[in-house]
Amino acid sequence: MAKVEIERREFVKYSTLGILGLVLGGGIVFSPYPLRAENRLRPPGAVAEKEFLALCIKCGQCLQVCPYHSIKLADIVMGHGVGTPYIDATERGCYACSAVPCVLACPSGALDHSCEKAEDIRMGIAVLAFPESCLALSNTPLPKGYNDPMQQFTDDQYNVTQLERELLEKLAGREGKQCTLCADICPIPNPITAIAMVPDRKGGNRPAIYDGCIGCGACEEVCPASSPAIVVKPRMRYEDYYENKS
Ligand code: SF4
Ligand code: SF4
Protein backbone atom coordinates (compact mmCIF):
# COMPACT_ATOMS: atom_id res chain seq x y z
CA MET A 1 0.00 0.00 0.00
CA ALA A 2 1.42 3.39 -0.90
CA LYS A 3 2.62 5.51 2.03
CA VAL A 4 0.36 8.40 1.17
CA GLU A 5 -2.64 6.06 1.31
CA ILE A 6 -1.63 4.76 4.75
CA GLU A 7 -1.18 8.31 5.98
CA ARG A 8 -4.55 9.29 4.63
CA ARG A 9 -6.20 6.36 6.39
CA GLU A 10 -4.41 7.18 9.64
CA PHE A 11 -5.55 10.77 9.30
CA VAL A 12 -9.15 9.75 8.71
CA LYS A 13 -9.01 7.27 11.60
CA TYR A 14 -7.56 9.72 14.09
CA SER A 15 -9.56 12.72 13.01
CA THR A 16 -12.73 10.59 13.28
CA LEU A 17 -11.72 9.46 16.76
CA GLY A 18 -10.96 13.05 17.62
CA ILE A 19 -14.36 14.27 16.53
CA LEU A 20 -16.04 11.39 18.36
CA GLY A 21 -14.10 12.23 21.50
CA LEU A 22 -15.08 15.88 21.26
CA VAL A 23 -18.74 15.05 20.77
CA LEU A 24 -18.86 12.56 23.63
CA GLY A 25 -16.70 14.80 25.79
CA GLY A 26 -19.15 17.59 25.14
CA GLY A 27 -21.91 15.46 26.61
CA ILE A 28 -23.79 14.93 23.38
CA VAL A 29 -25.57 11.61 23.50
CA PHE A 30 -26.27 9.71 20.32
CA SER A 31 -29.91 8.75 20.10
CA PRO A 32 -31.58 6.48 17.57
CA TYR A 33 -34.68 8.66 17.68
CA PRO A 34 -33.76 11.72 15.58
CA LEU A 35 -33.75 9.60 12.47
CA ARG A 36 -37.16 8.28 13.31
CA ALA A 37 -38.67 11.62 14.32
CA GLU A 38 -40.60 12.05 11.08
CA ASN A 39 -42.10 8.70 11.79
CA ARG A 40 -43.56 9.55 15.18
CA LEU A 41 -47.28 9.09 15.76
CA ARG A 42 -48.62 12.56 16.48
CA PRO A 43 -51.91 13.41 18.25
CA PRO A 44 -55.10 13.87 16.20
CA GLY A 45 -55.17 16.86 13.88
CA ALA A 46 -51.38 17.23 13.72
CA VAL A 47 -50.39 19.28 10.68
CA ALA A 48 -47.50 18.19 8.42
CA GLU A 49 -44.43 17.29 10.50
CA LYS A 50 -42.23 20.25 9.57
CA GLU A 51 -45.04 22.72 10.20
CA PHE A 52 -46.01 20.86 13.37
CA LEU A 53 -42.50 21.27 14.78
CA ALA A 54 -42.57 24.96 13.96
CA LEU A 55 -46.03 25.61 15.41
CA CYS A 56 -46.07 23.47 18.55
CA ILE A 57 -45.25 25.62 21.59
CA LYS A 58 -44.77 22.53 23.80
CA CYS A 59 -47.39 23.68 26.27
CA GLY A 60 -48.72 20.18 27.00
CA GLN A 61 -52.37 21.32 26.87
CA CYS A 62 -53.31 18.39 24.61
CA LEU A 63 -51.81 15.95 27.04
CA GLN A 64 -53.62 17.45 30.02
CA VAL A 65 -57.10 17.07 28.56
CA CYS A 66 -56.65 13.52 27.21
CA PRO A 67 -58.84 11.20 29.31
CA TYR A 68 -56.85 8.12 28.24
CA HIS A 69 -53.31 9.27 29.04
CA SER A 70 -52.50 8.67 25.39
CA ILE A 71 -50.21 11.65 24.80
CA LYS A 72 -46.60 11.98 25.95
CA LEU A 73 -44.04 14.73 25.49
CA ALA A 74 -40.78 13.77 23.81
CA ASP A 75 -37.85 13.93 26.18
CA ILE A 76 -34.17 14.66 25.57
CA VAL A 77 -33.42 10.99 24.84
CA MET A 78 -35.68 11.26 21.81
CA GLY A 79 -33.41 13.99 20.48
CA HIS A 80 -35.41 15.72 17.79
CA GLY A 81 -38.56 17.65 18.72
CA VAL A 82 -37.97 17.68 22.48
CA GLY A 83 -41.16 18.67 24.32
CA THR A 84 -43.48 17.94 21.42
CA PRO A 85 -46.43 15.59 21.93
CA TYR A 86 -46.55 12.10 20.50
CA ILE A 87 -48.34 8.83 21.04
CA ASP A 88 -46.56 5.56 21.75
CA ALA A 89 -49.22 3.13 20.59
CA THR A 90 -47.37 0.14 22.02
CA GLU A 91 -48.19 1.61 25.43
CA ARG A 92 -51.40 3.53 24.88
CA GLY A 93 -53.18 4.37 21.67
CA CYS A 94 -55.62 7.20 21.10
CA TYR A 95 -59.29 6.39 21.68
CA ALA A 96 -60.74 8.87 19.25
CA CYS A 97 -62.86 10.95 21.63
CA SER A 98 -65.94 12.24 19.86
CA ALA A 99 -65.17 15.94 20.39
CA VAL A 100 -61.38 15.46 20.04
CA PRO A 101 -60.51 17.51 23.15
CA CYS A 102 -56.76 17.43 22.51
CA VAL A 103 -57.28 19.40 19.30
CA LEU A 104 -59.64 21.85 20.98
CA ALA A 105 -57.03 22.48 23.68
CA CYS A 106 -54.22 23.25 21.25
CA PRO A 107 -53.65 27.03 21.21
CA SER A 108 -51.08 27.19 18.41
CA GLY A 109 -52.55 25.50 15.35
CA ALA A 110 -50.12 22.57 15.57
CA LEU A 111 -53.26 20.45 15.98
CA ASP A 112 -55.62 21.66 13.27
CA HIS A 113 -59.04 22.70 14.61
CA SER A 114 -60.75 21.45 11.47
CA CYS A 115 -60.34 18.00 13.07
CA GLU A 116 -63.63 18.19 14.98
CA LYS A 117 -64.79 14.61 15.41
CA ALA A 118 -63.44 11.06 15.49
CA GLU A 119 -64.02 10.50 11.76
CA ASP A 120 -61.88 13.56 10.95
CA ILE A 121 -58.83 12.05 12.64
CA ARG A 122 -56.13 10.80 10.28
CA MET A 123 -53.04 9.82 12.22
CA GLY A 124 -51.87 6.93 10.08
CA ILE A 125 -52.96 3.49 8.99
CA ALA A 126 -52.94 0.11 10.74
CA VAL A 127 -51.02 -2.72 9.13
CA LEU A 128 -50.73 -6.39 10.08
CA ALA A 129 -46.98 -6.02 9.87
CA PHE A 130 -46.07 -9.25 11.65
CA PRO A 131 -48.69 -11.84 10.68
CA GLU A 132 -46.50 -14.62 12.05
CA SER A 133 -47.12 -13.17 15.56
CA CYS A 134 -50.89 -12.87 15.22
CA LEU A 135 -52.59 -15.28 17.63
CA ALA A 136 -55.79 -15.43 15.57
CA LEU A 137 -53.91 -16.43 12.44
CA SER A 138 -52.29 -19.38 14.18
CA ASN A 139 -55.48 -20.25 16.07
CA THR A 140 -53.67 -19.73 19.39
CA PRO A 141 -56.12 -19.00 22.22
CA LEU A 142 -55.55 -15.94 24.36
CA PRO A 143 -53.12 -16.86 27.14
CA LYS A 144 -53.41 -16.01 30.83
CA GLY A 145 -52.32 -12.42 31.47
CA TYR A 146 -53.02 -11.32 27.88
CA ASN A 147 -54.16 -7.90 29.03
CA ASP A 148 -51.74 -7.39 31.91
CA PRO A 149 -49.95 -4.48 30.15
CA MET A 150 -53.19 -2.49 30.27
CA GLN A 151 -53.41 -2.97 34.04
CA GLN A 152 -50.56 -0.49 34.52
CA PHE A 153 -53.05 2.25 33.87
CA THR A 154 -54.90 1.31 37.03
CA ASP A 155 -51.93 2.45 39.12
CA ASP A 156 -52.75 5.42 41.33
CA GLN A 157 -49.99 7.46 39.69
CA TYR A 158 -52.04 7.47 36.49
CA ASN A 159 -55.14 8.93 38.05
CA VAL A 160 -57.18 6.37 36.14
CA THR A 161 -60.35 7.69 34.55
CA GLN A 162 -63.76 6.05 34.20
CA LEU A 163 -63.18 5.73 30.46
CA GLU A 164 -59.99 3.79 31.10
CA ARG A 165 -61.80 1.46 33.50
CA GLU A 166 -64.39 0.79 30.81
CA LEU A 167 -61.62 -0.14 28.37
CA LEU A 168 -60.27 -2.75 30.76
CA GLU A 169 -63.75 -4.17 31.32
CA LYS A 170 -64.33 -4.41 27.60
CA LEU A 171 -61.28 -6.64 27.15
CA ALA A 172 -61.62 -8.69 30.36
CA GLY A 173 -62.43 -12.41 30.70
CA ARG A 174 -61.20 -13.66 27.32
CA GLU A 175 -58.54 -16.10 28.40
CA GLY A 176 -58.67 -19.26 26.26
CA LYS A 177 -60.80 -17.57 23.60
CA GLN A 178 -59.92 -16.70 20.01
CA CYS A 179 -58.18 -13.31 19.78
CA THR A 180 -60.28 -10.55 18.26
CA LEU A 181 -58.97 -7.80 20.52
CA CYS A 182 -57.81 -5.43 17.78
CA ALA A 183 -61.15 -5.51 15.99
CA ASP A 184 -63.13 -5.26 19.22
CA ILE A 185 -61.26 -2.28 20.62
CA CYS A 186 -61.35 -0.13 17.48
CA PRO A 187 -62.85 3.10 18.85
CA ILE A 188 -64.25 4.76 15.77
CA PRO A 189 -68.03 5.15 15.59
CA ASN A 190 -68.41 2.52 12.85
CA PRO A 191 -65.45 0.17 13.42
CA ILE A 192 -66.44 -2.27 10.67
CA THR A 193 -65.30 0.39 8.18
CA ALA A 194 -61.79 0.18 9.70
CA ILE A 195 -61.13 -3.39 10.77
CA ALA A 196 -62.77 -6.81 10.75
CA MET A 197 -61.67 -10.38 11.44
CA VAL A 198 -61.77 -12.39 8.23
CA PRO A 199 -60.81 -16.00 7.43
CA ASP A 200 -57.27 -16.36 6.15
CA ARG A 201 -56.40 -18.56 3.18
CA LYS A 202 -53.96 -20.57 5.30
CA GLY A 203 -56.49 -21.19 8.08
CA GLY A 204 -57.25 -19.10 11.17
CA ASN A 205 -58.50 -15.53 11.03
CA ARG A 206 -56.74 -12.28 10.42
CA PRO A 207 -57.62 -8.63 10.97
CA ALA A 208 -58.35 -6.94 7.64
CA ILE A 209 -57.91 -3.16 7.49
CA TYR A 210 -60.23 -0.90 5.52
CA ASP A 211 -60.14 2.73 4.52
CA GLY A 212 -62.09 3.89 7.58
CA CYS A 213 -59.00 3.29 9.73
CA ILE A 214 -57.80 6.52 11.33
CA GLY A 215 -54.47 5.18 12.64
CA CYS A 216 -55.32 5.76 16.29
CA GLY A 217 -53.16 2.86 17.46
CA ALA A 218 -55.69 1.34 19.88
CA CYS A 219 -55.36 -2.01 18.09
CA GLU A 220 -51.57 -1.87 18.40
CA GLU A 221 -51.86 -1.23 22.12
CA VAL A 222 -54.13 -4.17 22.89
CA CYS A 223 -52.46 -6.72 20.61
CA PRO A 224 -51.27 -9.40 23.05
CA ALA A 225 -48.44 -10.70 20.86
CA SER A 226 -45.07 -10.18 22.58
CA SER A 227 -44.32 -7.53 19.98
CA PRO A 228 -47.55 -6.22 18.40
CA ALA A 229 -48.54 -8.03 15.22
CA ILE A 230 -50.61 -5.02 14.14
CA VAL A 231 -48.90 -1.61 14.06
CA VAL A 232 -49.72 1.88 12.89
CA LYS A 233 -47.72 3.51 10.12
CA PRO A 234 -47.77 7.18 11.15
CA ARG A 235 -49.08 9.73 8.66
CA MET A 236 -49.74 7.10 6.01
CA ARG A 237 -53.12 6.94 4.31
CA TYR A 238 -54.95 3.77 3.38
CA GLU A 239 -54.23 4.34 -0.29
CA ASP A 240 -50.51 5.00 0.40
CA TYR A 241 -50.07 1.57 1.89
CA TYR A 242 -52.77 -0.76 0.59
CA GLU A 243 -53.36 0.53 -2.90
CA ASN A 244 -49.64 0.51 -3.68
CA LYS A 245 -49.34 -3.09 -2.57
CA SER A 246 -49.70 -5.66 -5.31
S1 SF4 B 1 -58.77 12.05 20.74
FE1 SF4 B 1 -59.05 11.68 22.93
S2 SF4 B 1 -57.88 9.82 23.38
FE2 SF4 B 1 -57.15 10.59 21.40
S3 SF4 B 1 -55.35 11.84 21.95
FE3 SF4 B 1 -57.15 13.22 21.77
S4 SF4 B 1 -57.93 13.39 23.86
FE4 SF4 B 1 -56.55 11.58 23.82
S1 SF4 C 1 -58.05 -0.38 12.89
FE1 SF4 C 1 -56.67 0.11 14.60
S2 SF4 C 1 -55.65 2.03 14.03
FE2 SF4 C 1 -57.39 1.75 12.65
S3 SF4 C 1 -59.03 2.96 13.58
FE3 SF4 C 1 -59.25 0.85 14.32
S4 SF4 C 1 -58.08 0.69 16.22
FE4 SF4 C 1 -57.49 2.60 15.17
Ligand code: SF4
Ligand atom coordinates in the same frame (compact mmCIF):
# COMPACT_ATOMS: atom_id res chain seq x y z
S1 SF4 D 1 -54.96 -8.30 18.51
FE1 SF4 D 1 -55.37 -8.65 16.35
S2 SF4 D 1 -53.34 -8.68 15.37
FE2 SF4 D 1 -53.04 -8.96 17.58
S3 SF4 D 1 -52.98 -11.19 17.88
FE3 SF4 D 1 -55.10 -10.52 18.22
S4 SF4 D 1 -56.10 -10.76 16.22
FE4 SF4 D 1 -53.88 -10.81 15.84
